[in-house]
């Protein structure tokens with residue numbers, strides 16, 4: 001869908017993209033990086049709106065340096081900032097955008113109604129957009145990117161300014177753009193965590209450089225860390241502490257850090273499993289102490305953890321760089 005080779009963009013005072021080589025296939029791909037990492041610059045180059053300083057980029061097999069108009073016919077774009085005329089309704093605006101993309105009047109009206117329904121705008125679509133909430137405006141911006149039935153959409157920070165519920169709704173909509181319509185998506189965000197559930201593939205950039213590009217599954221692969229939570233008992237009013245001592249005595253490697261458990265149970269012990277036998281040791285220790293086992297589960301990585309220094313490198317987990 002998108003391929004770049006040593007792509008660079010230099011402004012007089014800053015290198016926004018630094019020799020970025022990427023190969024992005026169909027599906028939903030997240031482009032994540034802190035503010036100023038180069039995400040919007042990348043999108044503008046991919047749309048053929050801004051020339052690269054060096055390197056090459058292709059979108060749907062078309063060369064961004066000379067096929068800009070053909071790319072924009074086949075690709076939808078949702079810009080980051082508020083760009084909607086306040087005195088026009090969503091229907092009028094999206095019909096206009098559909099007409100600009102070359103759809104005849106009847107098809108433009110039909111596609112507009114379908115697309116606005118898909119993004120969850122109903123009666124409000126006839127009201128002027130100046131009175132819309134941020135969530136409604138983001139939905140209109142998404143609709144205008146989809147109305148001409150593109151093969152690919154580039155969405156620049158579509159969850160910006162949304163509350164957690166609005167964010168979840170928008171991420172669900174984005175996922176369905178691919179699953180329901182087969183339109184591939186490149187979505188940017190400065191929040192690593194939110195892309196985990198939405199994207200098949202994640203590209204992380206920092207200061208215009210590629211930090212990592214992998215499938216979400218590779219990012220979130222299971223770890224050898226096991227979380228164990230137990231109840232307390234009359235004999236052991238602090239069940240977690242008793243289990244910690246028993247497991248340490250049995251030679252199990254325990255993390256110093258514990259996590260909050262469920263109300264009524266103790267903390268969550270984190271330990272390293274060396275094989276099936278570790279599970280047997282935990283089960284036997286819990287039974288010997290007469291505790292109740294609330295849960296024992298293998299941990300998965302969260303994408304954000306991949307970019308935190310480990311406990312050995314720092315006293316405590318640090319904030320994710322790309323926040």
Ligand SMILES: Nc1ncnc2c1ncn2[C@@H]1O[C@H](COP(=O)(O)OP(=O)(O)OP(=O)(O)O)[C@@H](O)[C@H]1O
Pocket residue numbers: 011012014015016033034035036037038039040041042157190
């Ligand atoms: N037209 C421009 N002239 C000069 N510098 C620019 C221009 N556009 C972007 N930059 C700089 O290039 C760098 C990357 O900007 P870009 O907007 O691509 O980042 P971003 O990852 O999209 O961040 P944000 O989410 O804050 O927009 C920043 O340092 C920015 O100041």
